[in-house]
Amino acid sequence: MRQDSLIPISVIIPTYREAGSLPDLLDRLANLREGERDLEVIVVDDDSDDGTEELIASRGKDWERLIVRRGERGLSSAVLRGIESATKEMLVVMDADGSHPPESIPDMVQAVQDGADFSLGSRYVSGGSTEDGWGVLRWVNSKIATLMARPFTTVRDPMSGFFCLRASTVQRGESLDPIGYKIGLELIVKCRCERVAEVPIHFSTRREGESKLTLRVQWEYLLHVLNLCRFKYPRLASFIPFALVGLSGIGVYTGLLAVLDLLVGDAFSKSVRIVIAIALSMTWNFFWDRRLAFWDATGGIVRQYLGFVAVCTVPVLVNFFVTLYFSDRLVLPTAGLIGSVIGSAFGLVFNWCGNRWLVFRRS
Ligand SMILES: Nc1nc2c(ncn2[C@@H]2O[C@H](COP(=O)(O)OP(=O)(O)OP(=O)(O)O)[C@@H](O)[C@H]2O)c(=O)[nH]1
Numbered sequence: 001m002r003q004d005s006l007i008p009i010s011v012i013i014p015t016y017r018e019a020g021s022l023p024d025l026l027d028r029l030a031n032l033r034e035g036e037r038d039l040e041v042i043v044v045d046d047d048s049d050d051g052t053e054e055l056i057a058s059r060g061k062d063w064e065r066l067i068v069r070r071g072e073r074g075l076s077s078a079v080l081r082g083i084e085s086a087t088k089e090m091l092v093v094m095d096a097d098g099s100h101p102p103e104s105i106p107d108m109v110q111a112v113q114d115g116a117d118f119s120l121g122s123r124y125v126s127g128g129s130t131e132d133g134w135g136v137l138r139w140v141n142s143k144i145a146t147l148m149a150r151p152f153t154t155v156r157d158p159m160s161g162f163f164c165l166r167a168s169t170v171q172r173g174e175s176l177d178p179i180g181y182k183i184g185l186e187l188i189v190k191c192r193c194e195r196v197a198e199v200p201i202h203f204s205t206r207r208e209g210e211s212k213l214t215l216r217v218q219w220e221y222l223l224h225v226l227n228l229c230r231f232k233y234p235r236l237a238s239f240i241p242f243a244l245v246g247l248s249g250i251g252v253y254t255g256l257l258a259v260l261d262l263l264v265g266d267a268f269s270k271s272v273r274i275v276i277a278i279a280l281s282m283t284w285n286f287f288w289d290r291r292l293a294f295w296d297a298t299g300g301i302v303r304q305y306l307g308f309v310a311v312c313t314v315p316v317l318v319n320f321f322v323t324l325y326f327s328d329r330l331v332l333p334t335a336g337l338i339g340s341v342i343g344s345a346f347g348l349v350f351n352w353c354g355n356r357w358l359v360f361r362r363s
């Protein structure tokens with residue numbers, strides 16, 4: 001039996017310059033209120049100054065609320081703002097531009113009532129579709145973005161901005177990050193939604209206004225994916241950058257030996273040049289590891305640096321002696337390359353564990 005007609009719904013619509021699209025959407029949402037349904041609409045507008053405020057005021061409906069944020073921009077943060085002020089148990093988020101059919105809301109709500117943690121309007125399940133007219137570039141763009149979300153969810157259309165979940169599900173979200181455009185993906189991951197239902201929708205192309213899908217938005221998506229990796233796979237998200245920084249350190253060390261050879265080859269002995277190159281490349285690794293591999297560490301930088309150096313002792317000694325050994329037979333940079341590869345291989349796991357658990361500790 002359908003129960004969704006009884007459950008109260010808050011529909012949150014983030015808007016930026018959507019005054020042209022809003023009337024039609026609001027009228028279609030009004031149709032959903034027929035019968036017993038208790039439904040409020042919260043438009044969160046970022047000071048569009050395009051008549052949105054006048055439009056909502058002129059409609060005079062007490063169930064249509066407008067929040068205007070001044071001096072702040074961003075789709076995800078606007079959605080979170082709307083969620084904060086929602087008063088109903090069931091939350092629906094959708095675009096204002098007419099891409100998302102409000103007529104699918106009852107099915108999405110029903111899916112959550114039937115036990116899903118999260119339901120979304122999906123273009124990519126059977127029965128779903130996208131209106132023709134997407135250029136090749138946009139299509140490829142969307143596919144790549146969807147593929148990048150694969151490590152976090154197996155949902156077919158994780159990019160969807162049309163979704164439904166309970167207010168209580170949002171409450172369990174840890175450290176919600178308002179960066180970027182994909183607040184639905186953020187909520188699926190951070191609220192640990194296991195059961196995600198996809199309701200087929202026909203995704204229409206906007207008729208009015210302009211797209212806000214800029215290059216900046218795409219860059220923010222990359223940062224968002226990185227943050228989600230750190231949240232969901234913290235060890236891997238630390239170890240992979242650590243290994244890559246180690247690889248870059250080999251290049252820096254070998255390059256430094258070549259430069260020192262050239263500049264002060266006559267003034268300093270081989271051992272001194274190796275020590276200088278080791279010290280500098282180790283410092284290089286420290287700064288990048290601190291930023292990329294151990295981003296979440298607490299504690300002062302001096303203590304961290306000393307700890308980092310101490311943990312590096314064994315591989316550094318291996319590197320030093322191997323480089324010195326080969327330097328009698330090969331040119332110094334080549335000897336250094338062999339030394340640092342062996343030293344780094346030696347230290348890869350040992351150093352990461354030592355740094356993670358002894359030096360760059362989390363709070
Ligand atoms: N409040 C607020 N809403 C925004 C912001 N950027 C986008 N939106 C809204 O978020 C929804 C999605 O934005 P769109 O520009 O339609 O992005 P898209 O759907 O990926 O691209 P197109 O449909 O091609 O335009 C729309 O309702 C926008 O008005 C913003 O900075 N602040």
Ligand SMILES: [Mg+2]
Pocket residue numbers: 095097099206
């Ligand atoms: Mg749109």
